[in-house]
Amino acid sequence: MEQQSTYEIGQLVQAKVRSGIYIGEVYEIYAPRLVVKILAVVKHPDQGDLHNPNEPDVAMFHERRALSYTEKTTVLPRDIQLYTGAIPEYKESLLIATNQQLNQLYKLNQWTGKSLVILKELLQDYNR
Numbered sequence: 001m002e003q004q005s006t007y008e009i010g011q012l013v014q015a016k017v018r019s020g021i022y023i024g025e026v027y028e029i030y031a032p033r034l035v036v037k038i039l040a041v042v043k044h045p046d047q048g049d050l051h052n053p054n055e056p057d058v059a060m061f062h063e064r065r066a067l068s069y070t071e072k073t074t075v076l077p078r079d080i081q082l083y084t085g086a087i088p089e090y091k092e093s094l095l096i097a098t099n100q101q102l103n104q105l106y107k108l109n110q111w112t113g114k115s116l117v118i119l120k121e122l123l124q125d126y127n128r
Helices: 090-126
Strands: 012-017 020-030 033-043 072-075 080-082
Touching (some): 012 033, 012 072
Antiparallel strands (some): 012 080
16 A cells, blocks of 8 residues: 555545445544544455465364444554545445455355366376
8 A cells, every 4th residue: 555654534435444445534634544433444364374375174263354434443654545446335344345345255155166177187197
């Protein structure tokens, strides 16, 4: 994300928080961090262990909920960019972001299934 050297209270921003992306408003400034009030969800946070992405067999597979409407969170300036678009309604943005992530996972699951079939066939061919 682009970084601006100074932000002002009340500015609309897009903020990356862990693995989610949100639209929010700069609520307070505690250098070097900014407190952002969440207004909408752009990308739902990823599930599982962020240190071992795409690994289902980990000690704790985390459930990550999106930040709530008007929840305040601290964000470093490097993870923020100004936002100039319309602000979608929170609940609608949450449902859209969640469905987008579900669709990506379904597509990945289908690709994985087809890849497994083809690789098993190739392995049989290679063993001839």
